[in-house]
Amino acid sequence: MNQNPLLLGAVAYDPKVVTIWDGFQNYFDKCGLEFDYVLYTNYERQVEALAAGHIHVAWNSPLAWLQSERIAGKLGRRAEAICMRDTDRDLVSVIVTREGGPVRSVNDLKGRRVAVGAKDSPQATLIPLYHLAQCGLEPKRDFEVLLFDRLVGKHGDHIGGERDAVRALVRGDCDGACLIDSNLLLFAQEGTLPAGSVRTLATTPEYDHCNFTVMESRMSSSVELFRKLLLGMSYEDPDVRRLLDLEGPKRWLPGRTQGYHLLSRAVDHFGYLDEFTAAVAARCT
Amino acid sequence: MHIDLEDLRFEHGGALLVKRALRLAAVGETVTVAGRHPDLTVYLRAWCRTEGHKLRQVDDSGTGYAGIVRGPAADQRWCTAERAGRADPRVIGAVSDRPSQRWGLAGRGALVEAGSPEFHFALDRKMEIWSGDAARMYAQAAAAQWDPATAVPWEAAFDLPVEVEDAIVQVMTYLIENETAALVVPSRFIAQMHPHFREVMQLLAVQAADEARHIEVFTRRALLKRKELGLSTAGGQASLQTLVDEPNFAIAAFLLSVLGEGTFLNLLWFLERFAPDPVTAAVCRLAAQDEARHVAFGMSHLREHLEASPSLAGTLMNAVRQRHESLRHTAGLNTEVFDALVLLAAGSWDCADIGRGHDAVSTLVREMHSGRKRRLLKLRFSDADAEEMSALHTRNFM
Numbered sequence: 001m002n003q004n005p006l007l008l009g010a011v012a013y014d015p016k017v018v019t020i021w022d023g024f025q026n027y028f029d030k031c032g033l034e035f036d037y038v039l040y041t042n043y044e045r046q047v048e049a050l051a052a053g054h055i056h057v058a059w060n061s062p063l064a065w066l067q068s069e070r071i072a073g074k075l076g077r078r079a080e081a082i083c084m085r086d087t088d089r090d091l092v093s094v095i096v097t098r099e100g101g102p103v104r105s106v107n108d109l110k111g112r113r114v115a116v117g118a119k120d121s122p123q124a125t126l127i128p129l130y131h132l133a134q135c136g137l138e139p140k141r142d143f144e145v146l147l148f149d150r151l152v153g154k155h156g157d158h159i160g161g162e163r164d165a166v167r168a169l170v171r172g173d174c175d176g177a178c179l180i181d182s183n184l185l186l187f188a189q190e191g192t193l194p195a196g197s198v199r200t201l202a203t204t205p206e207y208d209h210c211n212f213t214v215m216e217s218r219m220s221s222s223v224e225l226f227r228k229l230l231l232g233m234s235y236e237d238p239d240v241r242r243l244l245d246l247e248g249p250k251r252w253l254p255g256r257t258q259g260y261h262l263l264s265r266a267v268d269h270f271g272y273l274d275e276f277t278a279a280v281a282a283r284c285t
Numbered sequence: 286m287h288i289d290l291e292d293l294r295f296e297h298g299g300a301l302l303v304k305r306a307l308r309l310a311a312v313g314e315t316v317t318v319a320g321r322h323p324d325l326t327v328y329l330r331a332w333c334r335t336e337g338h339k340l341r342q343v344d345d346s347g348t349g350y351a352g353i354v355r356g357p358a359a360d361q362r363w364c365t366a367e368r369a370g371r372a373d374p375r376v377i378g379a380v381s382d383r384p385s386q387r388w389g390l391a392g393r394g395a396l397v398e399a400g401s402p403e404f405h406f407a408l409d410r411k412m413e414i415w416s417g418d419a420a421r422m423y424a425q426a427a428a429a430q431w432d433p434a435t436a437v438p439w440e441a442a443f444d445l446p447v448e449v450e451d452a453i454v455q456v457m458t459y460l461i462e463n464e465t466a467a468l469v470v471p472s473r474f475i476a477q478m479h480p481h482f483r484e485v486m487q488l489l490a491v492q493a494a495d496e497a498r499h500i501e502v503f504t505r506r507a508l509l510k511r512k513e514l515g516l517s518t519a520g521g522q523a524s525l526q527t528l529v530d531e532p533n534f535a536i537a538a539f540l541l542s543v544l545g546e547g548t549f550l551n552l553l554w555f556l557e558r559f560a561p562d563p564v565t566a567a568v569c570r571l572a573a574q575d576e577a578r579h580v581a582f583g584m585s586h587l588r589e590h591l592e593a594s595p596s597l598a599g600t601l602m603n604a605v606r607q608r609h610e611s612l613r614h615t616a617g618l619n620t621e622v623f624d625a626l627v628l629l630a631a632g633s634w635d636c637a638d639i640g641r642g643h644d645a646v647s648t649l650v651r652e653m654h655s656g657r658k659r660r661l662l663k664l665r666f667s668d669a670d671a672e673e674m675s676a677l678h679t680r681n682f683m
Binding site: 086087089090091092094180181182184185188189195196199200203234235236238239241242248250251 | 294296297323324327328330331332334335336337356357358361362364365398399400
């Protein structure tokens, strides 16, 4: 076994993560890239491992990207988003209510209860709550937040929190629910949300989701090869298609960071990251 | 291209109309979608992202409107797909000489996505399996299925002498274990057969179902007047074990269908002729009709296999010799079965009748031999080889 393979960190939010990265390891091996991966139970541990140099690349949630970027800034280093899925770009979250219920507009949520996902979920909590704050409704002050805190540390990757939130809405335990648009579609398709049971009150601006993050002064040759192989993957190739279907995209795209401004403003608004990023930076100094 | 979903919700059927429009569009072409449902663009945006299409010209104000630029993913998925032969076996090249293991369980003629898992069907050579008659024989077999509950006069009144009933129970016991072998052997090969050879697979499945019915009716006849079955001998089971253990499809089909079931045809018609009661006559007649089809298929596919691969003849001959050698020290047909056949043919314990019964069984054995030889000659074995092979066939009949 090679002692210095490119080491990637990923968070084990679901058992399929092993299947995914075993598949990628096999593919990269055929393409001449020595590759291995480490699974973490939460993004905070992965972000710290990246900052400490234990891994070369982190498959980061948008929140983990911001954590990495801010820690790098405190350390005088630079974090770079090198690659992302086509499905990571231009997402929106929605705030939905029961069709035929008492809520007709966002303002009607005042004094009511809104269900969200895990407290560290960008798509089901931080971004939609920030959007409501921008609309003049401050969480906890102007409306009650009903938190479905599934698997904290996994930044909302686990779908369970959003499913619980919409179920609470359908049951009448709350008057609004926050989720990503793709899960709204999924819940409608799988029947969690019967057709016509909810309608959209508000849609957030677009934002980006995961990326492969490196924290080096310059990319090593193995990271460059890793990125090149990802960008070269074609959905036409049946071996590649199997992996892409597991992970979700139709193709990989170069990383970009302009899609994280909305989340950045949200975490600043809620003061969510400061304590963690300062502590990690102190330990890595 | 433009479609209007009117009041139809995207997640409540509207997606079908959008997909249909995109199928008709070229990659890169824009399909515009309009609709009156206020959430239309919310769902469209999410759906386009997961399907690899681009969403443009989104108008969220009141009436939904968006342009979808068709992405290449759907074409990319199917551009390397392969058609697994042709459905109609009469089309030239429809049945592959050696179908891909990646065609797996797909129906013959289906378009199979590249990257489908590789299966491991050991029987994947057309030459070893295929018969041009398989489709016709399957249709015939499917049409000839009978219902054990109604095809046999179970309620017919009869009362046989104790020893005649004993003889019937013993013969039925013998038939049951032989039919069990005839069920197990094709069943084992069905699971190994590439489903590309659909008609053969179906035919063997019906054959197994036939044997299941035979086991049922023979058991039911044995227990009609008794609580238990008769004797099962070590020699009889040793003979059948050589069939069950035979790993080669051609050899197993030859030993079971051509030689074994061929011999059984004579036995079943003999039992139908000398049956002392209407139930025995019916179950033997029904089983014989089915067995005739099994023999016909064995003959058909082995004739084609031997034409394609003449060296198989030597292999089959050696198999008969080896089986004979391995059974040389066993008893063959158990005496209880032989005696029961004599008594059934005699119809009484009268000396003259028993003598005639013995003659009838001797005639049966000669007819079995000549029947086997006739089938072997049809498979183009020489007269001398056919004579030798038939003579070496197991004394247990199957």
